[in-house]
Structures are given as structure tokens and as C-alpha cells.
Amino acid sequence: MKYLKTTIIIIMFTFLIFPIFFHYQAEAAAPNDYLKIGLKYGGSSVASCSIRSENGFLLGTAEDRGFEEGMPLPAYTELVITYENGDVVIRDEEGTLLSSNLGSSGCIMPADYEDGGIIYYEDSPYRGGIMLPANSNSTMKVINYVTLEHYVYGVLNAELGHTNPEEALKAQAVAARTYAKMNLGKHSADGFDLCATTHCQVYLGYSSEYETTNAATDETKGEMICYNGEPVSIFYYKNSGGYTQNSEDVWTYEFPYLKAVKDEYCPNYPWNTSLSFDTIQAKLETAGFRPGTIKSVSINNRNNTGAVSELKIIGSDETVYLKKEKIRNVLGATIIKSNLFSLENSDSTGTGSSLGWRITNGSLIISMNSAVFVMNGNGSIEKLDEDDSIYGTNGTSTIQLGNNCSSDKTVTDGTVYFSGNGYGHGVGMPQDSAIEMAKQGFTYDEILKYFYTGIEIN
Numbered sequence: 001m002k003y004l005k006t007t008i009i010i011i012m013f014t015f016l017i018f019p020i021f022f023h024y025q026a027e028a029a030a031p032n033d034y035l036k037i038g039l040k041y042g043g044s045s046v047a048s049c050s051i052r053s054e055n056g057f058l059l060g061t062a063e064d065r066g067f068e069e070g071m072p073l074p075a076y077t078e079l080v081i082t083y084e085n086g087d088v089v090i091r092d093e094e095g096t097l098l099s100s101n102l103g104s105s106g107c108i109m110p111a112d113y114e115d116g117g118i119i120y121y122e123d124s125p126y127r128g129g130i131m132l133p134a135n136s137n138s139t140m141k142v143i144n145y146v147t148l149e150h151y152v153y154g155v156l157n158a159e160l161g162h163t164n165p166e167e168a169l170k171a172q173a174v175a176a177r178t179y180a181k182m183n184l185g186k187h188s189a190d191g192f193d194l195c196a197t198t199h200c201q202v203y204l205g206y207s208s209e210y211e212t213t214n215a216a217t218d219e220t221k222g223e224m225i226c227y228n229g230e231p232v233s234i235f236y237y238k239n240s241g242g243y244t245q246n247s248e249d250v251w252t253y254e255f256p257y258l259k260a261v262k263d264e265y266c267p268n269y270p271w272n273t274s275l276s277f278d279t280i281q282a283k284l285e286t287a288g289f290r291p292g293t294i295k296s297v298s299i300n301n302r303n304n305t306g307a308v309s310e311l312k313i314i315g316s317d318e319t320v321y322l323k324k325e326k327i328r329n330v331l332g333a334t335i336i337k338s339n340l341f342s343l344e345n346s347d348s349t350g351t352g353s354s355l356g357w358r359i360t361n362g363s364l365i366i367s368m369n370s371a372v373f374v375m376n377g378n379g380s381i382e383k384l385d386e387d388d389s390i391y392g393t394n395g396t397s398t399i400q401l402g403n404n405c406s407s408d409k410t411v412t413d414g415t416v417y418f419s420g421n422g423y424g425h426g427v428g429m430p431q432d433s434a435i436e437m438a439k440q441g442f443t444y445d446e447i448l449k450y451f452y453t454g455i456e457i458n
């Protein structure tokens with residue numbers, strides 16, 4: 001065994017003495033193509049780490065979204081990788097030098113990577129291999145080099161949960177695969193394709209694989225969401241609050257397949273929170289605004305689904321208008337869970353109001369803040385007075401719906417109470433509704449076509 005190790009060391013010096021440079025390409029994404037997933041980078045980069053594989057290693061290069069095999073290291077089950085004098089150095093457990101420079105495109109694979117072999121970065125297991133390109137600050141990035149389908153294996157449970165219905169998992173698998181395809185190179189400035197967090201998609205590797213999620217991935221292998229025959233940029237999130245959003249009403253660009261849909265399968269997801277004027281001022285200043293002391297906060301406009309499209313914040317120095325998704329980006333996307341909200345003063349009853357009553361014909365929603373007219377059984381139309389209540393009946397029972405008054409209040413007393421429904425940006429597929437539709441017997445393609453307008457699954 002000692003003789004075998006010595007022989008490999010000599011050969012490895014010949015193979016890896018020169019760094020290998022990898023030209024980044026972001027255009028391919030067939031099922032067997034490899035992706036680079038950033039595990040540690042930036043402030044989390046490492047100066048050293050250990051890599052384990054029960055059946056030895058294979059060193060090679062990542063090239064053209066494939067893996068070019070190099071030298072085998074069958075006698076080793078653990079490698080120690082360190083940054084030394086500008087190079088990424090590989091040693092065995094005893095400190096014996098195996099390679100003086102892994103190189104920027106060098107990749108460490110488990111020897112049985114084609115037969116389901118697993119590699120461990122520290123104690124975390126992953127399919128595929130590990131890349132460790134050097135940074136300029138004496139540290140290394142940690143990148144998992146993994147095929148597209150195995151990447152989806154590691155995403156599905158993290159994004160949706162392995163105990164959910166099969167058809168919901170399959171819908172999520174197609175969405176996750178499409179997202180990955182269309183976002184290759186999102187982190188090209190960092191030297192990889194996608195990160196492993198919510199900034200891209202949550203990816204936990206082999207430790208997050210389950211029989212149900214792997215089966216959902218396998219049964220939809222290679223399938224993507226397409227429009228006019230081509231894969232498209234898609235989005236998903238937790239809960240729509242009852243209505244999905246047009247892409248242009250949340251961000252900037254209009255896409256024919258990202259249209260607002262009345263979500264008839266949305267589980268209720270109410271939320272309430274509060275922000276003091278001081279906190280709002282601090283958040284605005286962090287975002288680059290200079291409002292001065294906050295004087296008032298009000299909803300300036302809503303879109304046709306009832307979501308807030310503009311929030312007006314008057315300060316002693318300037319008035320700030322937060323529009324669309326910038327409302328959540330500035331105030332906190334985990335605090336303001338969706339743009340389907342209303343405002344209350346701190347002296348209001350309870351912790352906030354409902355979203356207020358609005359009238360819809362199924363596609364257009366209008367606010368009842370202005371004058372409201374009703375038609376009686378004889379066909380006569382009359383205007384409701386400001387103090388009149390509005391009632392509804394199903395022919396058997398009658399309930400009060402609300403009053404003809406504005407729910408969009410101007411808050412002036414120092415604390416804003418937000419009362420809303422839903423969680424997320426609202427564009428594309430709400431995961432809660434996908435789960436509910438699957439429970440009701442819808443197939444994964446029916447779920448996807450409900451939330452993405454005019455698409456095909458190819």
C-alpha cells in the first residue's frame with residue numbers, strides 16, 4: 001500500500017504541476033451536464049478543509065460542463081486541502097504532499113462517481129465532485145460540481161418538503177430544473193452558476209434526498225417549462241394570498257407566461273406586523289434614501305389584483321415613494337411578507353385591519369374606497385351613503401361584508417401596523433396552492449399550466 005501511494009504521488013506531480021484554466025460557459029443544461037454550485041464563497045471561503053470518499057478519489061478537470069478524468073487516488077479515503085503560497089495544495093491525512101496545485105478548474109471526484117458515489121466536504125455529503133478555486137485573499141471557494149438532475153435531487157426537499165403529494169413534488173421538480181437552466185451563470189462573477197441559498201434555490205445536497213423527491217425528479221427527467229418551444233424564466237414562492245401577480249407589476253418586464261391568475265386553491269395565510277417610524281427611517285437610509293424624520297406613511301396606489309403598488313412615506317426632508325417589489329426589498333421581505341396588505345395606526349382596534357373589501361369580475365378588481373352603487377331587486381340603482389353597511393346573502397343567510405369606507409389609511413402616529421395575506425413576490429407558482437391542487441387530484445402539468453400562462457412542458 002505504501003508503494004502504491006508513492007507511485008501515485010510521483011505521477012500526480014506530473015499531472016497537476018500546472019494550473020488548469022477553465023473558460024466559463026453558461027449556455028448548456030442537459031440532464032447529464034454539470035453545474036457549479038457555490039457552497040462557500042466570499043466571507044465564508046475557507047483556508048483549509050477535508051474531503052472524504054469511502055472508495056477513493058479521482059482527480060480531473062471540469063470542462064465544457066463535463067468531467068475529464070485525470071489521475072486516480074484509490075488508496076486514499078481522506079484528503080486535506082489547504083491554500084499555501086498562492087496554490088491549492090492536496091495532502092493525505094499524514095501530511096504527505098500529493099499535489100502542489102489543484103488548479104482553478106481542478107475537480108476532486110469520488111472514484112465511483114458514475115455509480116452513485118458520494119463525496120464529503122467536511123461532514124456534508126454531496127453527489128458529483130468538489131472544486132476549490134483559490135481567491136486572492138489566501139482562501140478557497142468550495143464548489144459542488146454536480147449534474148443537473150442530481151442538483152434537483154438536492155433542491156426538491158429543501159424547497160417543498162418530501163412529505164408533500166407526488167404531483168406537487170413533480171411540479172416543483174420541473175420548476176426547479178427550469179429555474180436552474182435559465183439562471184446558469186447567475187453567480188458568474190463569483191466563478192460558479194448558482195448559490196445554495198434562497199438567493200437562487202435552496203440546495204442541501206445528498207443529505208436532503210428522499211425516495212419521494214428523487215422519484216419526482218426521475219419521473220420528470222429533463223422536463224422544463226417552455227413557451228413557444230423554448231425554456232423560459234420562471235419564478236415560484238410560498239403563498240399568493242388569493243391572487244398571483246403580473247411580472248411587470250412586481251418588477252419591470254412583462255412576460256406573456258407570467259400573468260396574474262385568480263388563485264382558487266390558495267390556503268389562507270394571514271400575517272400582521274408593525275414597524276416604528278424610526279425603524280422605517282433607518283431602513284430607508286440603509287437603502288440610500290434621506291427622508292429625515294418620518295411624518296406619515298400611506299398606500300398611494302394598488303394594482304388590479306389589490307396588491308400595493310406604491311407606498312408613500314413623507315419625511316421632514318423628502319417624500320419617498322416605494323414602488324412594487326421595492327416595498328418588500330427595502331422594508332424587509334420576511335417582515336412585509338407580501339404586497340397584499342393594508343395599514344392601521346397604533347391606536348386602532350386590534351393589530352391591524354383586513355385588506356378591505358374589493359369587487360371583482362374574476363379578472364379586474366376595483367377598490368370600494370370611492371362611491372359605491374348597488375342595484376336592488378327591481379333593477380333600481382342607488383348610491384350608498386358613507387355610513388351604509390354592505391351585506392351579502394346566499395338566499396338563506398345574510399352577513400355584513402363591510403362599510404363604504406377606505407381601508408387605505410394614512411398613518412401618522414409613529415407606528416405602522418401592517419395586516420396582510422400571502423408570502424412572497426407573487427409571480428408564478430405558489431407552492432402552497434400547488435400542494436392543495438395535488439391533494440385535489442390535479443396532475444403536475446395541470447398545476448404548472450394553471451399558474452404559468454400558455455406554457456408547455458417539454
